[in-house]
Amino acid sequence: MSRSGKSVLVFLEMKNLEIGRISWEAMAAGHSLAEILGLPVDLALVASSGNPIFGHIHGKLPRTVYAIDNTLLHNYTADGFTAAYAQLIERVKPAYVVFPHTYQVRDFAPALATRFGQVLIGDVTGIEANPDGAPRFTRQLLQGKLNANYRHSGAGPCFLSVQAGAFRPDQTDPSGHGETMLEAFPPSLDAAKIRVRPGAPFRPSARTVDLGSAQILVSVGRGIKEEANIAIVQELATSLGAELAASRPICDAGWLPMERQVGSSGQTVAPKVYMAIGISGAIQHLVGMKASQCIVAINKDENAPIFEVADYGIVGDLFEVVPALTAAIRKAKG
Amino acid sequence: MKIIVAIKQVPERDARIRIDSVGKWIDLADVEFAMNESDAYALEEALQLKEAHGGEVIVLSAGPERVGKTIREALAKGADRAIHIASESEDELAQYDALGVAQLLARAIEDEIVPEPDFLILTGLQSDDLGLGQTGVIVAELLGLPHASLILKVEPTGSGTVRVLRELEDGWFQYLELHTPAVLTIQSGNSKLRYATLMGIKKAKTKPVKVISIADLMSEDLGKSPAWRPAAPVVVLEQVKLPTKQRTTQMLSGTPAEAAAKLVEKLQFEVRAL
Numbered sequence: 001m002s003r004s005g006k007s008v009l010v011f012l013e014m015k016n017l018e019i020g021r022i023s024w025e026a027m028a029a030g031h032s033l034a035e036i037l038g039l040p041v042d043l044a045l046v047a048s049s050g051n052p053i054f055g056h057i058h059g060k061l062p063r064t065v066y067a068i069d070n071t072l073l074h075n076y077t078a079d080g081f082t083a084a085y086a087q088l089i090e091r092v093k094p095a096y097v098v099f100p101h102t103y104q105v106r107d108f109a110p111a112l113a114t115r116f117g118q119v120l121i122g123d124v125t126g127i128e129a130n131p132d133g134a135p136r137f138t139r140q141l142l143q144g145k146l147n148a149n150y151r152h153s154g155a156g157p158c159f160l161s162v163q164a165g166a167f168r169p170d171q172t173d174p175s176g177h178g179e180t181m182l183e184a185f186p187p188s189l190d191a192a193k194i195r196v197r198p199g200a201p202f203r204p205s206a207r208t209v210d211l212g213s214a215q216i217l218v219s220v221g222r223g224i225k226e227e228a229n230i231a232i233v234q235e236l237a238t239s240l241g242a243e244l245a246a247s248r249p250i251c252d253a254g255w256l257p258m259e260r261q262v263g264s265s266g267q268t269v270a271p272k273v274y275m276a277i278g279i280s281g282a283i284q285h286l287v288g289m290k291a292s293q294c295i296v297a298i299n300k301d302e303n304a305p306i307f308e309v310a311d312y313g314i315v316g317d318l319f320e321v322v323p324a325l326t327a328a329i330r331k332a333k334g
Numbered sequence: 335m336k337i338i339v340a341i342k343q344v345p346e347r348d349a350r351i352r353i354d355s356v357g358k359w360i361d362l363a364d365v366e367f368a369m370n371e372s373d374a375y376a377l378e379e380a381l382q383l384k385e386a387h388g389g390e391v392i393v394l395s396a397g398p399e400r401v402g403k404t405i406r407e408a409l410a411k412g413a414d415r416a417i418h419i420a421s422e423s424e425d426e427l428a429q430y431d432a433l434g435v436a437q438l439l440a441r442a443i444e445d446e447i448v449p450e451p452d453f454l455i456l457t458g459l460q461s462d463d464l465g466l467g468q469t470g471v472i473v474a475e476l477l478g479l480p481h482a483s484l485i486l487k488v489e490p491t492g493s494g495t496v497r498v499l500r501e502l503e504d505g506w507f508q509y510l511e512l513h514t515p516a517v518l519t520i521q522s523g524n525s526k527l528r529y530a531t532l533m534g535i536k537k538a539k540t541k542p543v544k545v546i547s548i549a550d551l552m553s554e555d556l557g558k559s560p561a562w563r564p565a566a567p568v569v570v571l572e573q574v575k576l577p578t579k580q581r582t583t584q585m586l587s588g589t590p591a592e593a594a595a596k597l598v599e600k601l602q603f604e605v606r607a608l
Contacts (some may be wrong), residue, residue, distance in 0.1 A: 002542065052600075078471075078481060103503050107483045110468035111433070111475040116404045119431045119569040122466060136572070142463055147575045155567045195480035196514075198507035201502055203514045216607060240608075252523030258505065265501060272608045280347075283465070294605045295581070296597065300384050303351060310583045312600055324594035332608060 007063065008034040009094035011085065012045045013102055014053065022100040022162075029162040030098040031126060031170055033061050036129045039095060043067065044088055046073045046081075049184040056181070059170035060151070064181045066092070072189045076182055078108040079194045080304035084187035086115050091185070093181055093259055101161035103264075113159040121160040123283070139163075143282035149180035162289045164264070207259045209243060216242035216273045219262055219289070221249055221301065223278020223318055227255040232322050233277055239329045245269070247285045263288035278318045282304030298322065335389035335490065335514035336450065338443055339413065340469065341373035343397055343404040347462065357573050362424060369404045372458025373451055376520035377465060378527050379488055380456050381412045389452065390414045394437065394443060402543070403520055408537035410530035416543040419551060426548055428436040428571075435562035436472035441551050441562050447477065451494040453515040459484060459522070467519075474517035476562055481517040482510050488525040490514075 010030035012023040027043065029069045034041045040063040049067035057065060066088060072080050072257055085108075087095060099105040099121045113120040126138035130151065137150045137160060152158040158200070175267060218237040224230060230250075237244045244260060251261040262269055263285040274292035279285060281297070281304055289294055289308045297310035298321050345360070346368045352361040354546070355567045369377075380391045392406040395401050396419035405416045419442050427435065455474075460467030467483075474481030487499035491511070500508045503520050512518075531537070554561070586596040602608045 054335070103501070106467055107471070110443065110471040110571055111481070112432060113592050114436075114475040117433075117565070119567075120468060120469065121569055138337055138467075140577070141346070141465060142345070142349075142351065144359070144577065145463070146353075147577050149572045151568070151570050152568060152573050156568065158568075195513040196482065197511040199511075201508045202505045203506050207505070233407045248523065263507075265503070266505065266604070268504075273601065273605060282431070290580070294607065296601075297583075301348075305577065305582055308577050308579050309581055311581055312597055313583045313585045314597065315585065315587075316590055316593065320590040323596060324590040325597060328594040328598045329608070331599075332602060 007040050007042045007045060007092065007094045008037070008064070008096045009042045009089065009099060012043060013100055013104060014045060014047060017053070018091075019056070020100070020102075021169065022164045025167040026098050026100040026162050027059055029064075029124070029167040030096075030171045032167070033096055033098065033127050033135055035094065036127070036133070036135050042071060042092060042094065042188050044085075044185070045070055046084070047162065049182055054182055057289045061091065061180050063179070064183055066183050066185045068185050068187060070187050070189050072191060075198050076104055077196045078111060079196055079197055080189060081108045081116065081187055082112045083193065085112055087187040088185055089116070089157060097157050097159045099159075099161040100286050103164050106329060109161060116156050116159075118159050120155050121158070122333055124160050124162045125166040140283050144286065144308075145303065156324055163283070165290055187235045205219060209259055209262065211243055211245055211262065211267045214243035214269070214271050216240050216275070217245045217262070217269060217271045217289075217292075218275045218277065219245040219247065220241045220256075221279030222246040222249050223280075224250070224319065227253070229319070230255055232319070232326070236277075236322050237327045238277075239322060239326045239333070240275075242269070242273075242275070245277045247282075250293050276306050276310070276333065277322060281309065282305045298325075335383055335452040335454065336392070336446075336448060337383060337389065337453075338394055338446060338455045339373070339376060339377050339380045339408070340455070340473070341404065342370040342395065342399045342437060342458070343367045344370045344461055344463040344465075351576070353574055353576070359428065359526050359570060359574060367400060367404065369407060370463075371462050372460060372520055372522045374458070374527055375459045375522045375524065376456040377408055377411065377413065378525050379455075379520055381491070381528070383454075383488060392417065392446060394439060395419070395440075396427060396438060397421055398426075401447070405543060406538050407530060409541045409543075410534040412534060412542075413527055417446075417539055418543055418545045419548050420545050422547065422549075428565055430568070431567035431569045432466050432468045433472055434567055436469050436547065436553055437564045439469070440476045441447060441475055442546055444562075445501065447515070449515065451514045452490065454496065455479070455487070455515070455517040457517075457519055458489075459519045461579050470517050470519035479515055479517050479518070480512045481519070482512055483519040484521045485518045486521050488518060495556045513554060516587045518541045523546070539580050
């Protein structure tokens with residue numbers, strides 16, 4: 001396989017003046033891909049080259065860090081980012097382009113790949129070498145019930161985005177000082193070609209519950225079937241002194257407020273115990289809770305993906321198991 | 335308004351997962367299919383826009399004959415007509431990657447695209463089966479239209495733009511104003527999905543469905559834009575596998591009371607959480 005590109009280019013994302021954990025994970029994924037291929041890693045970030053954030057690049061060091069700077073990028077738009085990133089890719093000519101799989105990346109990366117006649121391999125959870133040396137990418141199908149291996153064919157750059165929590169951020173290599181070059185890259189952008197006017201981000205109301213500080217979370221999903229049934233899970237939560245949480249469908253249905261939602265569109269939590277009741281464990285939910293110290297799953301489907309991350313599992317009818325558990329906890333607590 | 339809604343028929347959530355004989359997808363025998371969830375919300379948004387502002391809703395779907403059932407469901411809920419890109423077999427569409435499928439969709443709606451400010455293309459955020467979450471965004475790029483994803487609310491402004499509510503991460507939101515025509519990918523959950531009425535089901539039987547085969551779509555004389563002609567896929571699915579466990583799970587068996595008692599013991603003495 002011949003590739004014109006000579007590097008793995010990782011785009012980091014800055015939010016609230018910080019580079020989020022998922023960006024460092026994408027960088028780690030970029031480094032492990034680069035090791036398979038024997039290629040150097042370059043980084044890129046939208047920020048002016050004088051930004052102190054560039055003093056905080058950590059992990060294994062890249063070859064070059066590109067500071068993409070243009071006032072039209074100060075507020076994210078798909079049009080602006082697609083145009084700017086395309087110009088940098090044309091300039092650097094990487095073999096691989098790696099993104100963190102954030103909502104922002106999902107908004108523009110498919111269009112960016114299309115501009116190069118390519119297809120983004122999105123939400124990647126694993127990168128390994130095939131016997132022929134070419135990388136193999138794993139992503140999940142059917143809400144996490146199936147894994148699929150993908151390969152990139154053709155000569156153009158290969159675009160991928162990596163799922164939150166799938167790669168461990170690298171430790172800084174103490175021997176690698178002084179090798180990285182910081183280079184300003186000012187893309188040429190035309191305000192008239194930005195067809196979207198973004199408003200300021202807002203949060204509808206201040207949160208009244210902080211799921212992040214709870215020791216135990218009891219979380220309920222589709223398996224509960226009806227709003228009236230939430231009461232049995234509430235009772236279990238009360239018996240444990242736990243906060244009640246939920247997967248997205250429960251909050252979408254209005255059965256519990258949005259602020260109790262765990263997952264990619266809700267809160268990310270890592271309590272001491274996370275009890276998933278009637279939650280199948282779609283990827284969007286798992287990314288919000290899989291770092292919990294102990295995960296308990298109660299589900300009628302023994303093949304539910306939630307059991308892949310659970311420490312303890314009970315396969316059964318939650319309408320029988322949950323009341324029995326509440327009773328057993330009350331008894332144990334005296 | 336004129337609104338095209340792209341919907342996908344996917345295996346039902348509870349479908350039994352068995353890998354097929356070639357190891358590239360699941361065995362579809364005995365699998366029931368349903369309208370993809372976020373596409374159902376896209377359809378709902380389109381129907382509400384039509385009710386508020388008038389116009390027509392056109393459903394677009396690709397897949398084998400079975401997809402006709404989901405198309406009729408959309409027509410029964412209130413869509414006016416449909417375009418069905420018909421594949422000859424279960425495998426025919428799987429030969430295209432996300433770009434190839436988007437190119438087929440673009441070709442199929444080429445004659446429907448009008449440069450009017452009240453023209454929109456809606457689709458769900460992502461499919462529940464392949465979960466690519468890209469089709470709408472790629473179609474926008476191919477058609478040269480602006481787009482926005484993860485949209486919960488759509489309000490036409492009446493002055494050549496549309497105001498949309500976009501979901502961000504961690505409970506944040508944002509309003510955007512886009513030039514129209516535009517492509518919007520809709521997030522689940524903002525409104526209550528309607529059911530088809532008996533009258534709707536009856537009417538759906540007489541609503542027009544234009545069926546185009548993939549072979550016809552690919553024939554030279556049809557598509558005017560060579561950029562929309564699918565080439566060999568650049569991303570290839572090699573193999574599917576059942577996931578491997580990320581943690582060792584202790585399965586607690588017995589009657590509900592027995593399993594509950596075992597769990598309490600673990601929580602007390604192993605996890606020390608009680």
